[in-house]
Amino acid sequence: MNIRLLLLLLCLVPKVDAQTLYTKAFGNPQHPALLFLHGGPGYNCASFEISTAPLLAEQGYYVIVYDRRGEGRSTDPNAEFSLAEAAADMQSVLEQYKVTKAHLLGHSFGGILALKFARTHPEMVSSVVLISAPLDLQESFQHIIAQCKTIYEAKEDLVNLKYLGLLQEMAPHSMLFASYCFMHALRNGFYATPNPTPQAQQRYTALVDHPDYKRWGNAMTEQAPLGFHRNDAYTQMKMYDLIRQVLQKKVPVFGLYGEDDRLYPKTQRQTLEALLPQGHFKSWERCGHTVFIDQQALFFDAMNLLPKG
Template sequence: MKKTLVLFCILLVASVRSQTLFTKAFGNPNHKAIIFLHGGPGYNAAGFERTTAQILAENGFYVIVYDRRGEGRSTDKNTKFTFEETFNDLNAIYDTFDLKTATLMGHSFGGIVATLYAEQHPNKIKSVVLVSTPLSMQETLSTIVKSSKEIYMRNKDTVNLNYIRMLEKIDKSSIQYSSYCFSHAMQNGFYHPQKPTTKASQMYANFKKDPVLLKYASQMTFEAPMGFWKNEKYTTLDIKDMVKNIQTQRISIFGIYGEDDGLFSEMQIEKIKNLIGNTNFKKFDHASHNPFIDCQKEFIDTLKEWIN
């Protein structure tokens, strides 16, 4: 009862101070703090929150999840969809939860946000964990097109081959190009492991029984990708130099990726591993774009090893 009351108070304070920003904390505030930054733009933290946050907290971490402004449960009709606004919200989260430093764990696009924030605010960063994060958006989009094309050629799928040929003629920096690329990625199963573990399969099956996951996990806020594209040209972002800059600040950067993640070629994975460093990099078998679900135990054990 006491723990529930403390959590309720934290949620209430966070709601008041950040107005429309959805936040939720798990665990002991005296433990090592991790802020989870979800993917997108346009998605939310529900998947991580409902599957992994509490278990991670039980393993000695103070875990904070939130939905970016204008995305998921953080509804705000006046959202600007800029990195400046996003960083201001992160600063508010630090203040609300009385954090001096924290580990930022960024999933997919959230890893880009984490890297950009860490470069601007290195004094607030304990470490950065990139989870399935593209360091070059254009490389990832090209990988999706190439891999999809190979699948369609192998299956003699002339209809989708024609779609790919049309896609190859579109401006690669456009929101239309990225949207169609991600659509092909979803259609071809690039986000899911080829041979999921029994536990992961059960967790995905449980999604259908969880009302929050049913409502939010696959829900997309379409204003977000358009807004971040207009304001930040996120489809052309390349954060490799920013990663190097953060490393010069003696901030540890870690990377966790899935063997079956179709958003990355073997060459991309090698580039990421070489940049981050072999000891700071893990690639899990039987995992795709959500390694915190696909290989949850290995994921948490890795964080316990890295974050101390």
């Protein structure tokens, strides 16, 4: 083939940059930086980006959000889905926005990433804020099963009791076991508060009506949990020692949880509270897994506790 014709044809092929992450920033770059790490694995930052990030920026913060590689709007067919890859991308996002040090807001699974990054790069972390983050998932799975069994027995739901029995026969460290536990938790409303405030209800109504949430709000990337499980066995992690290590590196750690978040036993929140300095732990009523929507005003108040330096 004529080389000039070949070059012309190549120019007509659309270029897809698989390495590009979806990122967005809100507020004044001169203000203290907050990097939001979304949950999952397999989810995205849409709910926080729409409901909370712009308002948090108005409180005097420079708020950066992004979807992890291969998740949500950060399409990458070559994503590894590993903690090491996620940490490298976190560093790249901070560099992209010329941020040398940031508060890490780790929601759910994002809390694991925040702690891992803070242990490795304490000089880049102003604080870690654990927002409904898992502390011992294997214990949490047993907690979910026990709650579901009580619910199904009360309803005389023999079908789901049978499925629960089959679940308990699975290998507890398998991804299938974790997936079914989360499925039963979702089915029984463990993520949500049964008694949301009127303000929270208004926020949820506005959120689900937002076009970006309609497109991405419930979009899940199935490869992500499989990859993080394969590469890092994240469902077997216990976070208490990691929290101690981060604190030893002089990085402040905060915990923000909902009393109605039934994914985790109350004893986990109590253990975390005992680990953290006084005033660094908050657990709110009428609040489920999505703290920054369920109790947004209290969430903003908690942000005022973060160190300013």
